[in-house]
Amino acid sequence: MAAPGGTLEKMVEEVRSGAATCEERALAAVEKTRERDGRLRAYISLNERAVEEARAVDARVRAGEDLACPGLTVSVKDNICVAGMPATCASRMLEGYEPPYDATAVERLRAGGAVFTGKTNMDEFAMGLTTEFSAYGPSRNPWDADRVPGGSSGGSAVSVSAGMCDASLGSDTGGSVRNPASFCGLVGYKPTYGLVSRYGLISYSNSIEQIGPLARTVRDAAFVLDIMAGRDPRDATTVGRGPGSMLDGIEGGVAGARVGIIRQMMAGGGAPQEAAGRAASALERLGASCEEVSLGSAEHAVAAYYTITSAEAGSNLARYDGIRYGHCGIPQEGYEFHAYVSKARGRFGPEATRRLILGGFVPSAGHAGRYLLKALGVRRRLAAEIGALLERVDVLLSPTVPVLPFRIGEKIDDPVVLFTMDFNTVAANLSGRPAVSVPFGTSGGLPVGVQLMGREMGDADLLRAARALEGAAGPPAAPPGAPP
Amino acid sequence: MSPGPAAAIGLEVHCQLTGLKSKLFCPCRADYRGMAPNTNVCPVCVGLPGTLPRPNRRAVEKALQVAAALGCSTPPRLAFFRKCYFYPDLPKNFQITQLDAYGPSSAGSGGRVRSAGREVGVRRVQLEEDPGRLVYEGGRMSRGALADYNRAGVPLVEIVTEPDFAEPGEARRFLAMLAGLLRSLGSDPSLEGALRADGNVSVGGGSRVEVKNVASFHDLEKALRYEITRQRSMAARGIPVAPETRHWDEARRVTAPSRGKEEDMDYRYHPEGDIPQIEVGRDELAALAAAMPEAPPAKRERYESAAGVSPQVAEVLSSDAYCSALFDEASAGADPGDAREMANLITTDLMGLVDTAEKRKASKLTAPRIAELARAVRSGAVTRASARGALREMVRAGGGLAGTAAGRGGAVAGEEEVARAVESVMRDEPGAAAAARADPKAVNYIVGRVMAATGGRADPGTAVRLVREGLARGA
Ligand SMILES: [Zn+2]
Numbered sequence: 001m002a003a004p005g006g007t008l009e010k011m012v013e014e015v016r017s018g019a020a021t022c023e024e025r026a027l028a029a030v031e032k033t034r035e036r037d038g039r040l041r042a043y044i045s046l047n048e049r050a051v052e053e054a055r056a057v058d059a060r061v062r063a064g065e066d067l068a069c070p071g072l073t074v075s076v077k078d079n080i081c082v083a084g085m086p087a088t089c090a091s092r093m094l095e096g097y098e099p100p101y102d103a104t105a106v107e108r109l110r111a112g113g114a115v116f117t118g119k120t121n122m123d124e125f126a127m128g129l130t131t132e133f134s135a136y137g138p139s140r141n142p143w144d145a146d147r148v149p150g151g152s153s154g155g156s157a158v159s160v161s162a163g164m165c166d167a168s169l170g171s172d173t174g175g176s177v178r179n180p181a182s183f184c185g186l187v188g189y190k191p192t193y194g195l196v197s198r199y200g201l202i203s204y205s206n207s208i209e210q211i212g213p214l215a216r217t218v219r220d221a222a223f224v225l226d227i228m229a230g231r232d233p234r235d236a237t238t239v240g241r242g243p244g245s246m247l248d249g250i251e252g253g254v255a256g257a258r259v260g261i262i263r264q265m266m267a268g269g270g271a272p273q274e275a276a277g278r279a280a281s282a283l284e285r286l287g288a289s290c291e292e293v294s295l296g297s298a299e300h301a302v303a304a305y306y307t308i309t310s311a312e313a314g315s316n317l318a319r320y321d322g323i324r325y326g327h328c329g330i331p332q333e334g335y336e337f338h339a340y341v342s343k344a345r346g347r348f349g350p351e352a353t354r355r356l357i358l359g360g361f362v363p364s365a366g367h368a369g370r371y372l373l374k375a376l377g378v379r380r381r382l383a384a385e386i387g388a389l390l391e392r393v394d395v396l397l398s399p400t401v402p403v404l405p406f407r408i409g410e411k412i413d414d415p416v417v418l419f420t421m422d423f424n425t426v427a428a429n430l431s432g433r434p435a436v437s438v439p440f441g442t443s444g445g446l447p448v449g450v451q452l453m454g455r456e457m458g459d460a461d462l463l464r465a466a467r468a469l470e471g472a473a474g475p476p477a478a479p480p481g482a483p484p
Numbered sequence: 485m486s487p488g489p490a491a492a493i494g495l496e497v498h499c500q501l502t503g504l505k506s507k508l509f510c511p512c513r514a515d516y517r518g519m520a521p522n523t524n525v526c527p528v529c530v531g532l533p534g535t536l537p538r539p540n541r542r543a544v545e546k547a548l549q550v551a552a553a554l555g556c557s558t559p560p561r562l563a564f565f566r567k568c569y570f571y572p573d574l575p576k577n578f579q580i581t582q583l584d585a586y587g588p589s590s591a592g593s594g595g596r597v598r599s600a601g602r603e604v605g606v607r608r609v610q611l612e613e614d615p616g617r618l619v620y621e622g623g624r625m626s627r628g629a630l631a632d633y634n635r636a637g638v639p640l641v642e643i644v645t646e647p648d649f650a651e652p653g654e655a656r657r658f659l660a661m662l663a664g665l666l667r668s669l670g671s672d673p674s675l676e677g678a679l680r681a682d683g684n685v686s687v688g689g690g691s692r693v694e695v696k697n698v699a700s701f702h703d704l705e706k707a708l709r710y711e712i713t714r715q716r717s718m719a720a721r722g723i724p725v726a727p728e729t730r731h732w733d734e735a736r737r738v739t740a741p742s743r744g745k746e747e748d749m750d751y752r753y754h755p756e757g758d759i760p761q762i763e764v765g766r767d768e769l770a771a772l773a774a775a776m777p778e779a780p781p782a783k784r785e786r787y788e789s790a791a792g793v794s795p796q797v798a799e800v801l802s803s804d805a806y807c808s809a810l811f812d813e814a815s816a817g818a819d820p821g822d823a824r825e826m827a828n829l830i831t832t833d834l835m836g837l838v839d840t841a842e843k844r845k846a847s848k849l850t851a852p853r854i855a856e857l858a859r860a861v862r863s864g865a866v867t868r869a870s871a872r873g874a875l876r877e878m879v880r881a882g883g884g885l886a887g888t889a890a891g892r893g894g895a896v897a898g899e900e901e902v903a904r905a906v907e908s909v910m911r912d913e914p915g916a917a918a919a920a921r922a923d924p925k926a927v928n929y930i931v932g933r934v935m936a937a938t939g940g941r942a943d944p945g946t947a948v949r950l951v952r953e954g955l956a957r958g959a
Contacts, residue, residue, distance in 0.1 A: 207757030318577035
């Protein structure tokens with residue numbers, strides 16, 4: 001596995017030069033998974049052909065093909081399509097479904113020589129922040145197996161954190177990459193909306209979600225992002241990307257940069273808020289200037305977020321009726337269509353059901369004015385407010401999650417408490433801005449993450465600031481049993 | 485039509501853009517006809533998880549051209565919305581369509597166009613995806629249905645008119661005009677299911693009733709007619725008309741209430757985030773309008789002003805792409821008087837002879853022939869009455885005027901020849917003559933026999949006069 005702080009770039013170089021092979025790397029990933037995943041449950045399904053595929057990449061390398069990432073072992077969240085592997089979204093609804101195509105992000109990594117290790121556990125249809133809302137049971141945090149790994153891309157974070165692969169593709173709708181990255185001591189990156197194609201990402205809330213990498217270092221995350229990013233004719237919402245690599249200039253530091261600390265996200269004074277304060281001081285020592293800023297709309301952001309995401313989920317998940325794919329619920333007896341659909345949709349789990357009920361309500365004719373349209377208004381105001389702040393400062397800083405990883409089962413019964421957990425993360429999604437969670441020390445043996453949010457299409461600048469913060473945090477701590 | 489309070493009829497028309505290469509949001513074919521079920525599909529149009537719509541710019545352009553031809557205004561930005569309802573022909577259980585509820589963002593709205601001799605308001609023109617098709621094996625009462633998604637995602641333009649038609653015939657003529665417009669834009673509205681219309685009817689300002697499930701324009705006219713009669717007779721008896729959706733029952737020739745609760749449906753419209761708003765520049769709109777083949781309203785204008793064709797004839801002619809093409813070719817460089825005669829021949833005689841797509845395809849009539857016939861009618865060499873017979877022969881066998889009975893018979897029959905024919909008919913059919921003396925309506929029968937005896941070359945006016953004189957003499 002890649003050395004901490006060292007990078008996937010170096011590993012890829014070794015494969016290119018023949019000092020290592022993809023096959024060895026795939027075998028190592030398989031071995032580590034065998035050793036750790038029985039307990040941690042990062043994966044819903046494993047790629048049984050991973051080693052075989054790695055050998056095929058070795059053949060391409062030997063044939064002189066110039067590949068972007070030969071031998072990179074990548075796990076993929078189970079809501080992102082990999083041709084010929086299941087895509088269940090951790091739902092009984094999609095039991096047995098195998099998409100016939102690769103998501104664009106997967107396709108680009110595959111073309112670069114990446115080897116896919118398996119499909120990772122998640123909250124059902126990415127609705128949740130703990131990975132407890134999975135039809136396959138919860139994943140466990142490698143730092144403390146009794147605690148949640150965060151979510152909804154919890155399995156992705158566990159697979160990387162426990163050394164079962166080099167990097168993972170997650171999806172971030174309201175913090176679902178950053179939150180588990182923070183809980184598992186990783187870097188989690190949510191790109192500018194439209195930077196990475198969503199083609200092949202099974203939609204939950206399509207106007208705000210993005211595929212993003214989880215990796216051990218900022219450079220690793222940038223390396224994976226760089227391969228995936230850019231316009232895709234199959235996703236009309238993709239935007240172009242700047243010339244050059246995301247890694248160019250990533251070591252440029254933060255001297256002269258202005259950092260805004262979001263006051264509303266520093267309340268509470270727990271370990272995450274303290275870590276954010278220390279992170280700000282560290283950036284100042286590196287030559288940045290910090291000031292406190294206010295994001296007034298933040299207080300309505302979570303309500304707007306749940307209203308919009310539920311409305312979009314209502315239509316995005318409507319297609320799961322068991323007629324065309326997934327679990328086949330068509331009875332042999334005669335039946336009336338609507339009665340059948342209601343019954344078929346009984347396969348959704350509790351959290352998905354809760355949001356679908358909300359999603360049927362908020363855009364309905366009698367209520368859209370009071371809910372959905374108001375939420376869209378909040379979203380516009382929030383985006384404008386963040387835009388104004390990012391004219392004054394270069395990056396916005398806050399804790400990633402207001403709390404430390406908690407015990408499995410501790411909070412699952414209180415949706416309102418769970419909802420407040422993404423207070424700090426949803427603003428980036430609602431406003432389309434890029435944001436990243438960077439590990440910044442530990443508290444009581446548990447990792448803490450600090451979030452930076454940047455300008456629209458300012459992903460390279462944001463990664464540079466994240467790299468500086470990572471450097472200031474000192475050598476990364478690793479969970480027990482993980483690679484050195 | 486039974487008398488009673490005035491009727492107000494509106495139309496909701498769905499036109500497939502069959503001339504495009506691909507569907508609205510994926511590369512599958514726009515014309516799915518003749519393909520085995522579920523072979524014209526891809527992950528996008530069957531709505532597989534993770535797929536996204538890729539808007540077809542050509543479809544957007546066609547919709548904008550339809551909007552422009554119907555006098556609609558187009559906003560600077562077009563948007564798409566999701567219309568949510570569960571139905572097995574809808575792969576995503578929502579339809580991507582347009583909506584003006586949050587400000588105009590459809591391809592067109594607020595249009596006015598002349599049709600059927602009146603100004604008709606066009607409420608909106610919008611672009612949307614066609615659902616798939618359900619096939620009920622063994623009819624609607626069968627226990628299951630088969631779904632075919634070949635049609636799912638085909639670009640569909642929806643046109644909604646204001647309730648500005650007073651007569652079912654006017655609605656039918658509007659549809660004929662639309663068919664002509666679509667043809668001029670490269671689509672083929674005669675293909676099965678390519679042009680579908682629902683109507684709505686109210687009488688005397690009462691409740692509006694939607695009339696659906698109508699297979700053809702012909703049936704639509706019948707359904708509207710039935711519905712107007714039904715509502716008028718209810719009004720006459722003081723029974724209130726319920727606002728509802730009724731389906732046309734083709735077998736029983738009545739409209740019947742639908743069992744579904746379509747009026748109560750809440751479609752939970754919300755923005756389609758997968759499709760960014762589409763900018764429509766004013767320059768682009770102008771270029772599209774300029775690039776558009778002449779649309780029926782413009783054609784009608786040209787026929788009236790250049791050839792002096794009457795407004796009624798110009799409208800009928802311009803609404804029918806086949807006939808207007810024939811007229812344009814025949815009348816090119818012609819004397820305006822001859823051109824008017826050609827227009828009359830085409831609209832009063834030819835349209836009845838070739839009233840289906842099959843008959844038109846089989847017709848051997850060519851433009852030079854119709855020009856020749858019009859000149860002969862104007863010079864008096866052929867009567868209007870015999871011209872119809874000549875047209876029939878030209879359609880059937882091709883060839884020129886000389887090959888027809890009217891042509892062979894030469895000029896209009898002289899008065900003497902007609903008088904001889906009158907005499908011989910009255911002699912051969914004394915019973916008919918007696919009947920005609922008792923009932924003036926029966927005169928027409930004898931006139932018909934006289935026309936036949938002269939091979940259609942008698943002037944009808946002369947024939948009527950001579951028959952009347954003959955009857956009076958014989959009395
Ligand atoms: Zn398709």
